[in-house]
Amino acid sequence: MRADRVREVRIAAGDVPAPGGIAVVMIGSHRIGVMRVGDRVHALADRCPHRGAPLCSSGEIVTGIERSPDGGLALGPEGTLIRCPWHKWDFDIATGTCPADAHMRVRRYAVREDGGDVIVSLEHPE
Numbered sequence: 001m002r003a004d005r006v007r008e009v010r011i012a013a014g015d016v017p018a019p020g021g022i023a024v025v026m027i028g029s030h031r032i033g034v035m036r037v038g039d040r041v042h043a044l045a046d047r048c049p050h051r052g053a054p055l056c057s058s059g060e061i062v063t064g065i066e067r068s069p070d071g072g073l074a075l076g077p078e079g080t081l082i083r084c085p086w087h088k089w090d091f092d093i094a095t096g097t098c099p100a101d102a103h104m105r106v107r108r109y110a111v112r113e114d115g116g117d118v119i120v121s122l123e124h125p126e
Helices: none
Strands: 008-011 022-027 030-037 040-045 060-062 065-067 073-075 081-083 090-092 101-105 108-114 117-121
Touching: 008 022, 022 117, 030 108, 030 117
Parallel strands: none
Antiparallel strands: 008 117, 022 030, 030 040, 040 108, 060 081, 065 073, 081 090, 108 117
8 A cells, every 4th residue: 555545534614514414525436425413423435235326425314213112103313314325225324334234334434523624534433
């Protein structure tokens, strides 16, 4: 690997998406979706692990349905899932996992804040 190879990208504070929005950035040949859930920013690979669909660049942010303790159904936390445009599989933005199949997982990338800007790197998040 060359020492000058780009390993991270800085997103200016004003360009960081609001909750429900998605910004797609490139780091080398990696296309990455950057999304905000509440006060936290997350980064996921723009590739659905199910069939390779453009998850972040063509998917949508959705709210899941959860079963309550009494057995009823209710809306989960708002805007915490991203839905694949091809087969409608959902993935948790914070963890990259699929609620329907825990073995299906989207690759996550490390995100850190620096003076209001957000830096996304190819490293795995802690």
